[in-house]
Amino acid sequence: MSSRYLEDWTEGEVFETRGLSMTESAIHDFAFRYDPQPMHVDMAFAEDGEFGGLIASGFHTLSLAFRSFLDTGYFLHSNIIGLGLDGLRWTAPVRPGDTLRCRVEVAEVRPSGSKPDRGIVRLAFTVLNQDDTPVMSFSSASMVRRRPEDGG
C-alpha cells in the first residue's frame, strides 16, 4: 500500500483491486446529480424498461472503479495528473448490490522525453462484478513521478 513511482511499474504485470459495492441509494444519488436519465433515477420506468430494474450510471461505475484503484495507494504520492482514457466500453449493466473490482494490466511505462522527473503509465482496466462478468473496460494514461532522489 505504498506509492509506486515510475520505475516501480512493470509492463505486463496484472493485479486486482479491492471490491466496492453499488447500493441502490448510491446509484440514485449519483445519477440524480450527474446522470438523471430514467434508467438510473426512475424506479417505476426502470422496472418495465430494457434492463428490468434500476442500473448504475456508467459515469458512476467509472468513478467507483477508479476509487477502487486509488485504494491500492499506488498513486498517492506519485501521480501528477491523469491525461486521458481510451476505448471505454460499458459491457454489462451494474445493478444495486453488485460488487465491483478492477483487474488492471500495466500496458506501458514510458519515461518522458522532455522532463527527466516523470513519465507516462498506461493501465488497461477490466471492471468485474461479483460473478466475474466484465461490466466495463478502458485504458488510462497518467503522468507519474520518478522516485525522488531522497527516496520518497
Add this chain to the structure above:
Amino acid sequence: MSSRYLEDWTEGEVFETRGLSMTESAIHDFAFRYDPQPMHVDMAFAEDGEFGGLIASGFHTLSLAFRSFLDTGYFLHSNIIGLGLDGLRWTAPVRPGDTLRCRVEVAEVRPSGSKPDRGIVRLAFTVLNQDDTPVMSFSSASMVRRRPEDGG
C-alpha cells in the same frame, strides 16, 4: 427541449449546452468519495503543487459535462444506453468557480443492422470553460431509439 430520436440527429450539426459551474465544495465532495487524490482534496498540498490550487477530478469534470448535455433534454425518452467513450483527454485544469459547457458535434448517425427500432449516435464533445479554453474532449457512442410509430 424535447427528445431527439435517431432520425432527429444530423451528422455535422454542432450545438452548445448550458453552463454549469464547479464550486470548491463540489470539487472536494466528489473527490472525497471517488477520487481522493491530493490535488483534489488536500488544499494545503494543492496550493504548493503543480497547479497552484485545488483542481477538479477529471471524472467529476466528465460527469458534470454529461449532465450539462443531458439538460438539453435530447436524450430523455430516446436514449437506450451508453455504449462507450473514446479518445478522452483532459487538456486544462478545472478550478473552483469555473463554468463549463460543451460544444457537441454530431459525428455519426447509424441505424442498427439488426434491430429496426434503434441505432447508434456518436457525439464529439469539447468541454470549454468561461474563457473558452478546452478543458476536456471525448466522443461518446449511444444506442438511441427511432421515433415510436405513435409519434412519441
